[in-house]
Amino acid sequence: SAVISQKPSRDICQRGTSLTIQCQVDSQVTMMFWYRQQPGQSLTLIATANQGSEATYESGFVIDKFPISRPNLTFSTLTVSNMSPEDSSIYLCSVRAASGYTFGSGTRLTVV
């Protein structure tokens, strides 16, 4: 299965600033997925990132708040823009194979 390197692993940010999270996959994949996991809760899909096209966002998530880049088949970034304390969460990237998802180790974001 694919191996995903995600960074940063954690960060503490001031409200109003932005943070860009990076995910590198060790193989080429068509789709990459970005999830949010709020404290004590399960995973919520933010968007699906396809190489060469705009990301597809789920209900409740917009491009202005969570811009995504997908410059090639092994890399993607998610930016959390104009952060507020409500954005404090774990953010995870993942790829999907026939057997299931492989996840990065997550970015634990705290907004103060």
Next chain:
Amino acid sequence: TQLLEQSPQFLSIQEGENLTVYCNSSSVFSSLQWYRQEPGEGPVLLVTVVTGGEVKKLKRLTFQFGDARKDSSLHITAAQPGDTGLYLCAGQDNYGQNFVFGPGTRLSVLP
């Protein structure tokens, strides 16, 4: 939107005990997966079940997919502290596109 419920939400047991956690929905899924997530890590896939009534075993873990493909269970025999973590089920819709994750069962196995 297909929703998954998991129970119990929290479970704390002693090492050596057996336990079962459940994943339920009113919707039918084409497949269902179980993941374990440890603190500071992303979820790791444990198993995928696709056939109604299917039973899969992974060492001390036994997974069952309901006959109607609406529910699943995970049974752990002789739990160990290394089993501690958040157990998530995820169901795939019948279009084979998206997965929806349940809220998880947080298991703590005390030595």
